[in-house]
Amino acid sequence: MAQGANMKCAVRAVAGRAFEDILDGYFPLSESVRQMMVRHGFTSMWITVLHAPVMTLKGLAPTDPVPFSLPKTYAGMIEHMALGAASSDNRVHLVGVGNWFWVDGRDEVDTFPPSTRLGEPAFVRGIGIGEADAEAGTRMSVALARLDPSEPIDRELEAATRRLGWQASRAWRFETGVPAIRRSDDRDVPSSLFGRAVGTDKLSREVASLPASASLSDWDHVLVDVSPDHPDRDALEFAQRL
Amino acid sequence: MISQKLNDQITRIGPGTPAGAVLRRYWQPAALVDELQEQRPIVPVNLLGERLALTRDENGKFVLKQRVASVDEPPIYYPDSDAIDIVEDGPTYPVVEKKGIFFAYMGPGDAPDFPNFDCFRAPDSHVFAFKGLWECNWLQALEVGIDPSHASFLHRFLQDDDPADSYGKQFRDKAAHTDMPMTQVLREYPRPDLQVEETDFGLKITALRHMQNDLTHVRVTNQIFPEAICIPMSREMIITQWHVPIDDENCYWYTIFTSFAKPVNKELMREQRLKEHRLPDYAPLKNRSNNYHYDPEEQDTLTYTGMGLDINVHDQWAVEGQGRIQDRTREHLGRGDAAIVRYRLMLRKAIKAVENNKEDALPMRNGSVADLVGPLSNDAIASTHDWKEASWQADMKRRADCPWDASV
Numbered sequence: 260m261a262q263g264a265n266m267k268c269a270v271r272a273v274a275g276r277a278f279e280d281i282l283d284g285y286f287p288l289s290e291s292v293r294q295m296m297v298r299h300g301f302t303s304m305w306i307t308v309l310h311a312p313v314m315t316l317k318g319l320a321p322t323d324p325v326p327f328s329l330p331k332t333y334a335g336m337i338e339h340m341a342l343g344a345a346s347s348d349n350r351v352h353l354v355g356v357g358n359w360f361w362v363d364g365r366d367e368v369d370t371f372p373p374s375t376r377l378g379e380p381a382f383v384r385g386i387g388i389g390e391a392d393a394e395a396g397t398r399m400s401v402a403l404a405r406l407d408p409s410e411p412i413d414r415e416l417e418a419a420t421r422r423l424g425w426q427a428s429r430a431w432r433f434e435t436g437v438p439a440i441r442r443s444d445d446r447d448v449p450s451s452l453f454g455r456a457v458g459t460d461k462l463s464r465e466v467a468s469l470p471a472s473a474s475l476s477d478w479d480h481v482l483v484d485v486s487p488d489h490p491d492r493d494a495l496e497f498a499q500r501l
Numbered sequence: 502m503i504s505q506k507l508n509d510q511i512t513r514i515g516p517g518t519p520a521g522a523v524l525r526r527y528w529q530p531a532a533l534v535d536e537l538q539e540q541r542p543i544v545p546v547n548l549l550g551e552r553l554a555l556t557r558d559e560n561g562k563f564v565l566k567q568r569v570a571s572v573d574e575p576p577i578y579y580p581d582s583d584a585i586d587i588v589e590d591g592p593t594y595p596v597v598e599k600k601g602i603f604f605a606y607m608g609p610g611d612a613p614d615f616p617n618f619d620c621f622r623a624p625d626s627h628v629f630a631f632k633g634l635w636e637c638n639w640l641q642a643l644e645v646g647i648d649p650s651h652a653s654f655l656h657r658f659l660q661d662d663d664p665a666d667s668y669g670k671q672f673r674d675k676a677a678h679t680d681m682p683m684t685q686v687l688r689e690y691p692r693p694d695l696q697v698e699e700t701d702f703g704l705k706i707t708a709l710r711h712m713q714n715d716l717t718h719v720r721v722t723n724q725i726f727p728e729a730i731c732i733p734m735s736r737e738m739i740i741t742q743w744h745v746p747i748d749d750e751n752c753y754w755y756t757i758f759t760s761f762a763k764p765v766n767k768e769l770m771r772e773q774r775l776k777e778h779r780l781p782d783y784a785p786l787k788n789r790s791n792n793y794h795y796d797p798e799e800q801d802t803l804t805y806t807g808m809g810l811d812i813n814v815h816d817q818w819a820v821e822g823q824g825r826i827q828d829r830t831r832e833h834l835g836r837g838d839a840a841i842v843r844y845r846l847m848l849r850k851a852i853k854a855v856e857n858n859k860e861d862a863l864p865m866r867n868g869s870v871a872d873l874v875g876p877l878s879n880d881a882i883a884s885t886h887d888w889k890e891a892s893w894q895a896d897m898k899r900r901a902d903c904p905w906d907a908s909v
Contacts (some may be wrong), residue, residue: 281836285502310849312503324502328831332503338853362506378503379834380842
C-alpha cells in the first residue's frame with residue numbers, strides 16, 4: 260500500500276461509482292441487497308436507507324414467497340441505516356449501523372436481523388464497487404481508506420484526498436467492528452450517514468489502484484470524488500447527492 | 502404491505518396527526534372564487550377534518566373561521582350562508598385569493614411564501630380553476646397522479662379522436678410536434694422507463710416511452726410537496742392539481758388550468774366540467790352509487806374502463822375503488838412505483854422534521870421559495886440519444902412564444 264511521508268492511513272482507488280436505486284420490497288433485506296448488487300455488477304456496496312418500513316412475518320421463513328396480504332406481523336421502520344455489503348458465492352454479508360423501531364411491541368434488540376423484510380420498496384443512495392478493474396490511466400472516482408486511529412480524522416482524510424489527486428471528496432466511515440447491523444449512537448450519525456466533506460488544495464496523486472477483489476473488511480472509510488473538475492458530470496451529480 | 506399503524510401515520514390528517522401537521526405547514530386550497538356569490542356571502546369549507554366557513558373579518562379581509570357543526574354532520578355538508586353560525590372564539594385562519602382559488606393557512610407560525618410557479622404567474626386571462634369531489638383519502642388520490650404508467654391502461658382509448666376536438670381535454674391532443682394522437686402513444690407504448698429526481702419543490706418525474714425509429718416520447722410531470730401535481734394537459738395547457746383532504750375519507754381535487762399562448766376559454770372549460778358535476782358541492786355525477794355509468798359495450802369498443810371519455814372519472818373510479826382509505830396491508834409496490842416510493846420517503850422525512858421542530862428541513866419552508874419558477878411540464882418526442890435536451894428545448898420554445906413572462 261502506498262504510504263505518504265507524513266500520514267499513516269492507507270488509501271486505494273477502486274473501480275466504483277456513486278449510484279441510486281430502489282431496493283425491492285417484501286423480500287428479506289439481505290436478498291434485496293443481493294439482487295441490487297447483481298443488477299449493478301457490484302461486488303461490494305455501501306448504501307444509506309432512510310425511513311423505510313420493515314416487517315417480520317410470523318412463521319414465514321426468509322426463503323418463503325411474499326404473501327398476498329399481511330398476516331400476523333411485527334411492523335417497524337428503519338429511521339436511518341448505513342450498510343456495507345460484500346458478496347461472495349451468491350451470498351451477501353451485511354454490516355452497518357442504524358436506528359430503527361418496532362410499532363407493535365416487539366422486544367427491542369441492539370442488532371438488526373438481515374432477514375427482516377422491507378415493508379415496501381426502499382429508495383437508497385450509495386457507492387458500489389464493481390468486479391472489473393479500471394483501465395490504466397482512468398481517473399478513479401471511489402477509494403477505500405483505513406485511517407490511523409491515533410491521528411485526527413479530518414487530517415487523515417484530507418491527506419488521503421490529496422494523494423488521490425482529487426480537489427474534494429466526501430467520506431463515510433463504515434462498520435468493521437462487529438459482524439452485524441448494530442444500533443447507532445449519536446457519534447455514528449455524522450460520520451456513517453451524512454459523511455464528511457473534505458477539501459484540499461495540494462494534489463499529489465500517489466495512490467495505486469486496487470484490483471477487482473476489493474474487500475470492505477480491510478478498510479474503514481469509503482471516499483468519493485466530488486472535485487469541481489470531475490470529468491464525468493453525471494458521476495459527479497450522483498456523488499453530490501449522497 | 503405496511504402495517505395499519507404505519508398506514509395511519511401517512512394518511513390521517515385531522516388535528517394532532519403526523520401527516521396533518523405536515524399539510525398544515527402549507528397553503529391549502531379552501532374554496533373556489535366561483536363559490537362566493539352575491540346570494541352566498543359565506544361559504545362552508547370542510548378542510549383537514551375541521552368544519553369551517555369562508556367569511557370576512559372586521560377589516561373586510563377573507564378568513565376561515567370555525568362554524569358550528571353537529572357531530573353527525575355529513576362530510577360534504579354544504580349549508581346555505583344564512584344557516585352558518587360562526588364559533589366566535591374558535592380558530593381563525595388567514596386566507597389569500599390566487600387565480601380563482603381561496604388558499605388558507607392552518608399551521609403554526611408564519612405562512613410560507615407562494616412559489617412563483619406558472620399557475621400563479623400567468624395573468625387571470627390564462628388560468629381557470631375548478632374542483633371536484635372524490636370520496637376517498639387524499640393520499641391515494643395523489644398517488645395515482647404520480648404514477649406515469651397508469652395512463653397507458655386506465656386512460657386507454659381504443660380509437661383516436663380528432664385532435665381538433667381536444668380543447669380542454671386531457672390526453673386528447675397531438676403528441677408534441679407530430680400528428681400522432683396522444684391516445685395512440687399511450688396505447689402503443691405502455692411500459693415507460695421512469696426517472697425520478699428530488700427537487701426544491703418535490704419531485705420531477707420523467708416517463709420515457711421508447712418508440713420506433715430511435716424516437717422517444719418524453720413526458721415530464723411533477724409532484725409539488727405536499728399534495729399537488731403539475732402535469733401537461735395538451736400542447737397549450739398544463740394542470741396544477743392539489744388533492745385536498747376534507748377529512749380522512751374524502752378529498753377535493755382543485756385544479757388551476759394554465760394556458761401558455763392563448764387566453765383560456767373559461768366558459769367552455771366551465772361548461773365541460775359542470776356537465777360532470779353538481780353544485781354547490783361539486784360532487785361528480787358519475788359515482789359509486791351509479792357504478793360510474795359503466796357501459797360494457799363502450800368498454801368493448803372505445804375505452805379501457807367503459808366509463809366515458811372524461812379521464813377524471815377513470816381516476817375517480819380507480820382511487821375510490823381502493824376503499825375510503827386504501828388498505829396498504831395488502832399492497833405490493835414495485836420499482837415501477839418509483840415516484841410513489843420517493844414521495845412516501847419525502848412525507849416520512851417531513852413528518853420526522855415536524856416532530857423534531859426542524860421545519861427548515863421541509864420542502865419550500867426555507868430559502869427563497871418565491872424564486873421557484875416552472876416547473877417544466879410537457880410532452881416531447883425526440884431522438885432517443887438527446888431526449889433530455891429536446892425536452893428542455895420544447896419547453897423553452899413554448900415559454901418564449903408565450904405573451905406573459907413564463908421565463909425560467
